[in-house]
Amino acid sequence: xxxxxxxxxxxxxxxxxxxxxxxxxxxxxxxxxxxxxxxxxxxxxxxxxxxxxxxxxxxxxxxxxxxxxxxxxxxxxxxxxxxxxxxxxxxxxx
Amino acid sequence: xxxxxxxxxxxxxxxxxxxxxxxxxxxxxxxxxxxxxxxxxxxxxxxxxxxxxxxxxxxxxxxxxxxxxxxxxxxxxxxxxxxxxxxxxxxxxxxxxxxxxxxxxxxxxxxxxxxxxxxxxxxxxxxxxxxxxxxxxxxxxxxxxxxxxxxxxxxxxxxxxxxxxxxxxxxxxxxxxxxxxxxxxxxxxxxxxxxxxxxxxxxxxxxxxxxxxxxxxxxxxxxxxxxxxxxxxxxxxxxxxxxxxxxxxxxxxxxxxxxxxxxxxxxxxxxxxxxxxxxxxxxxxxxxxxxxxxxxxxxxxxxxxxxxxxxxxxxxxxxxxxxxxxxxxxxxxxxxxxxxxxxxxxxxxxxxxxxxxxxxxxxxxxxxxxxxxxxxxxxxxxxxxxxxxxxxxxxxxxxxxxxxxxxxxxxxxxxxxxxxxxxxxxxxxxxxxxxxxxxxxxxxxxxxxxxxxxxxxxxxxxxxxxxxxxxxxxxxxxxxxxxxxxxxxxxxxxxxxxxxxxxxxxxxxxxxxxxxxxxxxxxxxxxxxxxxxxxxxxxxxxxxxxxxxxxxxxxxxxxxxxxxxxxxxxxx
Numbered sequence: 223x224x225x226x227x228x229x230x231x232x233x234x235x236x237x238x239x240x241x242x243x244x245x246x247x248x249x250x251x252x253x254x255x256x257x258x259x260x261x262x263x264x265x266x267x268x269x270x271x272x273x274x275x276x277x278x279x280x281x282x283x284x285x286x287x288x289x290x291x292x293x294x295x296x297x298x299x300x301x302x303x304x305x306x307x308x309x310x311x312x313x314x315x316x
Numbered sequence: 317x318x319x320x321x322x323x324x325x326x327x328x329x330x331x332x333x334x335x336x337x338x339x340x341x342x343x344x345x346x347x348x349x350x351x352x353x354x355x356x357x358x359x360x361x362x363x364x365x366x367x368x369x370x371x372x373x374x375x376x377x378x379x380x381x382x383x384x385x386x387x388x389x390x391x392x393x394x395x396x397x398x399x400x401x402x403x404x405x406x407x408x409x410x411x412x413x414x415x416x417x418x419x420x421x422x423x424x425x426x427x428x429x430x431x432x433x434x435x436x437x438x439x440x441x442x443x444x445x446x447x448x449x450x451x452x453x454x455x456x457x458x459x460x461x462x463x464x465x466x467x468x469x470x471x472x473x474x475x476x477x478x479x480x481x482x483x484x485x486x487x488x489x490x491x492x493x494x495x496x497x498x499x500x501x502x503x504x505x506x507x508x509x510x511x512x513x514x515x516x517x518x519x520x521x522x523x524x525x526x527x528x529x530x531x532x533x534x535x536x537x538x539x540x541x542x543x544x545x546x547x548x549x550x551x552x553x554x555x556x557x558x559x560x561x562x563x564x565x566x567x568x569x570x571x572x573x574x575x576x577x578x579x580x581x582x583x584x585x586x587x588x589x590x591x592x593x594x595x596x597x598x599x600x601x602x603x604x605x606x607x608x609x610x611x612x613x614x615x616x617x618x619x620x621x622x623x624x625x626x627x628x629x630x631x632x633x634x635x636x637x638x639x640x641x642x643x644x645x646x647x648x649x650x651x652x653x654x655x656x657x658x659x660x661x662x663x664x665x666x667x668x669x670x671x672x673x674x675x676x677x678x679x680x681x682x683x684x685x686x687x688x689x690x691x692x693x694x695x696x697x698x699x700x701x702x703x704x705x706x707x708x709x710x711x712x713x714x715x716x717x718x719x720x721x722x723x724x725x726x727x728x729x730x731x732x733x734x735x736x737x738x739x740x741x742x743x744x745x746x747x748x749x750x751x752x753x754x755x756x757x758x759x760x761x762x763x764x765x766x767x768x769x770x771x772x773x774x775x776x777x778x779x780x781x782x783x784x785x786x787x788x789x790x791x792x793x794x795x796x797x798x799x800x801x802x803x804x805x806x807x808x809x810x811x812x813x814x815x816x817x818x819x820x821x822x823x824x825x826x827x828x829x830x831x832x833x834x835x836x837x838x839x840x841x842x843x844x845x846x847x848x849x850x851x852x853x854x855x856x857x858x859x860x861x862x863x864x865x866x867x868x869x870x871x872x873x874x875x876x877x878x879x880x881x882x883x884x885x886x887x888x
Contacts, residue, residue, distance in 0.1 A: 245794065253790050260787050263780050272773030275689035275697075279777075285701075289781035292705035293788035300580025301799050304806075308581065313805035314814060 260286070327373055329385045330364035330395065331429025334402070335450075338423035342415045349415075353406050353422055360429060361399040367391075371435055380489075383435025383496065389762035390616055391432050394552045396760060397620045398429050401544040401627060404743055408631055409537040410735035411638075420453040421541040428545035432552060436495040437485035437510070440553070444481055444513075447546055448474030454538035455530055466533035469810070473526035474546075477516035484509035500557045510557060517550035518601065519594050521570045525810025527594060528578075532586040532643075536634040539586055543593060543630050548619050551600045555615060560607025565688075568605055569699045571598025576706030578808065583801050585643040585715055586633050589626070592669070592711040595703060596622050602700065603684040606691055609763035614683030620757050621668070621676035621750055628665035628743040629715060632658050635732035635740070636719050645714070645801040650724025658732045659720040661740035668747040670712030671704060672782060673775045676747045679754035682769050682778075705785045712782075713789055718801065 245253070267282040274280045325333060337356040341349055373385035402425035409417055427450055431443035448471060455467040487506035488495055500507035512523075519527045531542050558564060572595050579591035596618070603615030635658045636651060637643045652659040664675070671677035681704070688697040731737070750757050758765045768774075792798040852858055 253794070256783070256787060256790060260783050263776070263783055266776055267780070270772055270776060272777050273771070274773065274777075275686075276694060279689075283780075285777040285780035286784040288701060289705050289784040290788045292702045292781075293709055293785040294792070295702070296576060296706045296709050297580055297792065297799065299577045303577045304581045304799070304802075307807040308802065309805045309807060311803045311805055313807075 325359070326363055327385075328363075329373065329430045329433045330360050330367065331398075331426040331431075331433070333360045333363070334426025335423045335430065335446075336426075338419050338426060341419040341422060346413065349418065350406065350410065353418065354403065356422065357399055357402050357406075357425075360426065361396070364395045364399070364429065364433075365392075367433075374435075377438075380438050380495065381436070382439050384439060385433045386435030386497075387433060388556075390552065390555050390612075393616045393620045393757065393760045393762075394432050394548065395429060397623045398425060398432070398545065398548075400746070401425065401623050402429075404624075404627055404631075404739050405537065405541045405544065407742070408540060408634070408736055408739035411733040412535070412537050414457070414535070414537070416453055416457050417535060417537050417541070420450055420457075421537070423450040424454070424541060425545060428549050431549055435497055437481065437488060437497060438495050440497060441478060441481050441485055444517075445475070445478045447549065448478065451542060451546065454541055455534045457535050457538060463533055466530045469814070470526055470530040473516055477513045480509045480513035480516070484513060497553070497556050499559070502558060502561055502563065507557075514550050514554050514557070515567075517546055518554060518597055519547060519550075519571070520567055520601075521574060522809045522812070524571075524575070524594055525808050525812065525814075528575075528587055528590045528808050529810040529814075531590045531593075532584055536637050540627060540630040540634055543589070543626055544623050547593065547597055548623060551597065551604070551615065551619055554601065554604050555612060559604055559612060562605060564601050564605030565693060565696055566605075568598045568601030568603075569696050571595065571601055572700060572703035573598075573706070576703055576710060578806055579706075579710030579714070581799070581802075581804075582806050583645050583803050585645055585648070585719060586630070586637070588645075588710055588714060589629055589633060592629075592707065593626055595707060595710075596626065596669070598703065599681055599684050599700065602688065602696060606684075606687045606693070608687055608691060610690060610767055611684055611687030613758075613761045613763050613765055614680065614685075614687055616761055617680035617683055617757050618677075620760075621680040621747070624743050624746050624750070625665045625668035625676055628661055628740055628747065629669065629711065631736060631740045631743065632662035632665060633715070633719065635736050638736075639729040639732065640727055643719075644803060645718040645722075646803045648719045648725060648727075649722040650720070651727055651729070652720040653724075654727060654729045655720070655731050657737050658740065659716070661737075661744045662716050662720065664744035664747055666712045666716050668751065670708040670782060671778065673770075673778055674748070674751045676750035676757075678778060679751055679769050680757065682774065683765070683767055686767055701781065705781060708782055708785050709789070713786065 264283055264286050267286070272280060278284060334356045337352065341353065344352055367385065367387045369388050371383050371386045373383075375382045375384055402422065405421050405425070406418065409421065424447060427443050427446040431440060431447065434440040434443055452467050452471050452474075455463055455470055457463070484506045485495055487504075487509060491506065500510060502508055502511040516523045516526075527547070531539050534542055554564070575591040575594035575598075579588045579595070582588045582591060600615045600618050600622075603611040603618065606612075633643050635655065636648065639655065640648065640651070642648065668675040668677045671681050685697065685700045685704070688700060732740070754765075754769060789798070854861060
């Protein structure tokens with residue numbers, strides 16, 4: 223991890239990019255705002271009745287939970303798919 | 317004289333003016349050329365706008381009754397957005413200053429517009445092939461071996477689609493000769509052939525390989541221009557012929573899902589956009605399959621908004637490619653500092669496609685999604701909501717994040733050229749205008765829009781879906797769980813004809829080839845042996861050419877004679 227490296231190590235190695243979890247102060251602030259907005263949006267579900275076509279849709283927090291899980295599922299699906307269909311970048315040139 | 321000339325122009329199919337006018341583009345200098353192209357688009361659009369529903373221009377050719385100009389309630393939204401796209405493409409391409417791209421792009425747009433007005437399958441076939449022929453130069457331009465290969469594969473798939481369309485038209489002709497474009501049964505021979513012809517151009521599952529394979533291989537402006545017309549022409553024709561065909565609901569649902577997973581792992585951001593394009597077509601195809609007023613409105617409106625926001629995204633990635641030389645996620649990041657305006661426009665395109673309320677995707681895609689629930693297709697509704705979260709992932713977050721934010725690669729580049737910024741700016745503005753004033757598109761739609769897109773529950777639900785999905789992204793990033801981009805080739809449906817088909821052909825022909833080789837080699841060695849034996853026998857020192865004494869010869873003849881005599885007597 224980047225933040226656990228000694229500070230005098232030159233930042234030349236690209237290998238740790240993927241696991242670079244350090245966030246800029248701006249990104250941290252933005253994330254906090256996002257969490258705040260999410261909480262408000264979630265709470266609104268208990269104030270406003272969303273009229274939907276189905277009972278499931280009208281359940282409180284349906285869209286919040288579905289959106290969150292769907293995003294994780296899409297990413298997970300991509301990772302699983304990668305195992306089967308990812309080839310070297312020169313695949314068609316060989 | 318002048319008025320009769322104008323009268324002739326006014327009876328031509330719209331768009332044809334752009335095609336004919338494009339012939340002069342290569343010979344005009346820079347500025348007059350652009351004014352000329354804008355003039356053509358404006359003239360074509362004005363003419364098209366004035367056309368009422370119904371048949372207007374018919375002709376008879378080789379015993380075929382052709383309908384050259386025919387419009388119905390679906391034509392207008394497609395026509396308007398095709399002209400807008402053609403104009404934006406010209407502005408965006410000013411920087412490249414390439415006559416091939418400009419000529420080809422204008423002719424391609426014109427053919428696509430003219431095709432919207434085709435009233436019979438024979439006329440449509442001509443335009444169908446012309447869209448392929450005029451646009452292939454956009455990929456071919458540059459002429460590297462890689463582009464040549466892509467251009468040939470592109471042309472191959474477009475021509476196959478055209479041949480299927482021609483086959484369908486021939487089948488219709490043999491059944492009674494009515495070639496008028498209208499509702500068809502996909503289970504009939506003619507209907508089936510035409511269904512597949514449209515399916516290839518609309519990038520149905522497993523017929524979609526050409527789209528992701530070839531579009532990103534074109535030039536910067538080329539990819540943008542290609543993304544606007546062919547696939548949406550196919551959507552328009554599916555509406556005309558197969559509205560309400562239930563199979564389309566399931567085909568469309570698969571289209572919204574599969575490309576989304578591909579887009580997660582694809583490294584080239586322009587290719588990510590082609591997967592995203594495919595996913596968007598899926599929503600439109602579902603709308604066609606549902607076939608109600610609400611869903612068909614959804615398809616038309618979505619196509620309208622989609623062409624514009626997708627253009628903005630392709631334009632932004634084109635600008636990135638121009639400045640940095642790449643659109644690979646593994647090589648990009650942190651560009652917002654040097655390209656702030658491009659970043660803003662890209663984000664507007666991204667939030668529009670993700671259908672945030674107040675942006676164009678929300679007021680158009682919602683119609684289709686609502687129609688699935690209204691008609692009781694609950695599973696399809698779930699899939700479309702899921703696919704909406706997926707759109708947010710690949711087009712809403714991945715595109716802007718990896719190009720402009722993410723890991724700063726230290727690029728010190730210039731902002732996009734002014735012409736590109738203007739094109740992106742107008743596109744972004746349209747995304748917002750449509751999003752805030754949906755009536756600007758709704759009034760063109762085939763049916764009156766009664767759906768309340770702004771109901772509090774709907775807006776709240778959409779915000780929750782999107783914001784919580786973004787929350788998931790932030791969580792994955794903060795935990796280092798978001799999968800790293802890898803510079804790789806992702807196998808897609810084009811693999812079927814680029815690798816699998818050659819392998820099958822090889823598997824069949826290899827034994828035949830081996831047998832052929834065996835026979836040839838065997839025959840050759842026998843032949844060589846014969847030649848060797850005969851040369852050794854007939855050469856001067858050989859057995860046949862040897863000189864012998866005459867007494868020996870006489871003795872041989874005598875022996876033969878004696879043998880024959882003995883034989884004769886023994887047989888008596």
